[in-house]
Amino acid sequence: EVVMTQSPATLSVSPGERATLSCRASQSLSSNLAWYQQKPGQAPRLLIYGASTRATGIPARFSGTGSGTEFTLTISSLQSEDFAVYYCQQYNNWPETFGQGTKVEIK
């Protein structure tokens, strides 16, 4: 099983600042990596797929980079609606696995 490790567990950021979230895989994924955003009481929402492609309707302030085993989600200028939990997920191998999540909170 591919183990996905996200860091940090919690990120405290002020509105307007940049947030950088990391996701590491225990083996190479090529680019089969997605990022999801989840707000309290809501279902997850796809943000990024293929490691770097924004899903439909996702603002340009969200960007994804990386390949192989190291991946990054960057939110260039945090808006109030971006405070949430973010998960990475690999869909390169069975079982598909998620990271444990990074909570982005208001500083």
Place this chain on the structure above:
Amino acid sequence: EVQLVESGGGLVQPGGSLRLSCAASGFSFSIYSMTWVRQAPGKGLEWVSYISSSSDTVKYADSVTGRFTVSRDNAKNSLYLQMTSLRADDTAVYYCAKKDWVKGLDSWGQGTLVTVSS
């Protein structure tokens, strides 16, 4: 607009069974693979099961293998998860999600809560 609506959750005793359903609309259900993902209270996301568009391939997490069965009825645009021998650690919100081989899980339902407790 893609819509996925789960149902069938509830309170069940340990060792009991439950069948979850997911009604799909707004896309060609029969050509897409589907996935179940769960989330225990206050915890992260856990991939549970996958079924291909024609049901010829199914996959399960180790934690549910032998106890859960995924199925679908393309004529009814519906996905199912039959859960047996339920345990307390199966307590979670269960989401169905549409799987795209390029995009990952690109649409999710709102989830249905399963509580396993005596």
